[in-house]
Amino acid sequence: MEESYAQALWKVIQAGTPAHKAVQGLTETLRAHGRISLSPRIAKAFARIAERESAHIGAVLTVAREKDQHHAHTKVVKMLADMGVEVKDLKTEVDDTLIGGWRLEGRGTLIDASYKKHLLDIFSSVTGA
């Protein structure tokens, strides 16, 4: 139930209605239907939608060490363009479990060029795991 309300609120705001107006309208509707107690859950569902949608816009570049960032950036520029992600929307994270290389994830696409992935591929081809 809360998912549907949150979805509707998101669509109304996306369509250009000012946020405060949309929220006010929703609150009035909920009150009229005796469902005002759903408000906190609708807010949480809305936050989830917002998070999901923002993930659809940007991309995350993960590197093993901070010093690898520059090298990885240069490697992924073309890929970002193919994915339709602007460089300003690229977030960079550090994950030392990658050992080396980089990993780009965004817009429903994953490109994993980390050493860890390559080593795991070798491990599985050798062991048949």
Place this chain on the structure above:
Amino acid sequence: MDSSAIEKIIKEIEQFTPSHESAHVGRVTQVGDGVVAIDGLSKAVMSEIVIFEEGKGKKLSDAMQQQGELYGLILNLEEDGVRATILGDSARVSEGMTVKSTGKVLSVPSGEELLGRVVNALGEPVDGKGPFKNTTMMPVERQSYGVIDRKHVSVPLQTGIKAIDALIPVGRGQRELIIGDRGTGKTTVAIDAIINQRNEPEATRPICIYVAIGQKESKTARLVQQLREEGAMDYTIVVDAPASAPAALLFLAPFSGVAIGEYFMDKGRDVLIIYDDLSKQATAYRQLSLLLRRPPGREAYPGDIFYLHSRLLERAARLSEEKGGGSITALPIIETQEGDVSAYIPTNVISITDGQMFLTTDLFNKGIRPAIDVGISVSRVGGDAQTKAMKGVAGGLKLELAQFRDLEAFMQFASDLDKATADRIASGQRMVEVLKQKNGAPIPMEKQVAALFAANNKFFLDVPVNKVSETEVQFVAFLDAQYKTTLAEIKKTGLLSDDSKKAITTAMGEFRLAHPEVFTAAK
């Protein structure tokens, strides 16, 4: 680590070329009860296999410790994501986990290598005998063959059970339902049918596939052991989806079984597949469907529960010569509650199959085993597949048994009955005894024919009712020892010639002379 393994690793590393292939991914937003909601994967297709990426954030050593890949199967395509079922331990999936699309629909390995092996619903070996090396992947969901590619059922599939082969014959390519309450011997009938295939010539012997759905592991282990002891595992594959497996695997197991069977059918071989049992598969599918939030229908089963079974059983077929002439014979099992065949799932499967053998608790408790109620059991197409010899001896059997059942109620007034009725009852009682059979002891067709020929010719009429079964076994053993050529001729030709009839009649006389102590019942 030995030097050969090290060399192999070095070779692999030298030959390794890192790929930067992009994968289509989504993210787990919700997980519970074996079902996950995945955000993204907008290009996913139904029944596609996805891989849960467990290694993210884990150290290399930890990632290497994982027990193989964890797969999911997409079952719902929704507006802003997909819902999939986890084909393994759902505790390994967490919210936020990346899910990779594979672009492949679920397939299982099949091939000669699987014979004698026990696999799970994903076709992975679970018998500790190591991985498969040379197999062909077969899609779990596949369109069944159309009318043009099929041929009518005309070759018998001998179950080795007299009551079935004589009265409810099964042909290769047929779907014959085994239905009954729990503990009535449904699995025994199916297992006996598998064991009996050892009597078939190797060239035409069907490959047997036993699909255990929601069974206790101990029961499956016992059955495998029995099949092994009888030498039946050489041509049998067991697909095991135990009661402890996730509902998704219980739902998939029959489809995996038939996919494995299709490999052999496509190669022109005959296959016998047992689904033990489809009631449990339906229950598992109901569970999945409810968790996937599909609208519930009658008895809370989803709307496509009929399609679930019809698309599975339609894959049993006898192919035309152009398609290789292979076949899949399906013996699905359905468990009823209190003998209620009018429940939802039993009626569905009855309507899909080409007949049913109905096993009842009453008969079982009376000691009539197999407890098949021949009055309400039917085989709609099997008659065409019966050998002429069997047809000849089984012709009047059903009628005789039906008349006996009508007269059975009068048995308590035995002293007041006229001679014709008393004779009919006496004959019927003995016929019931002749049709009794111990489990795990299937009888080849030629011996069945000989025993039924003798019974039709009132051979057992002078034998006390409680000794008929024993005498019949002895008589068959006598034939086996003294009239081997006659039995071999019946087996070879499938006919009961006049010479064979004469020989069996002579044997009846000889046996009677040799065992006068048995023929003591007053007429």
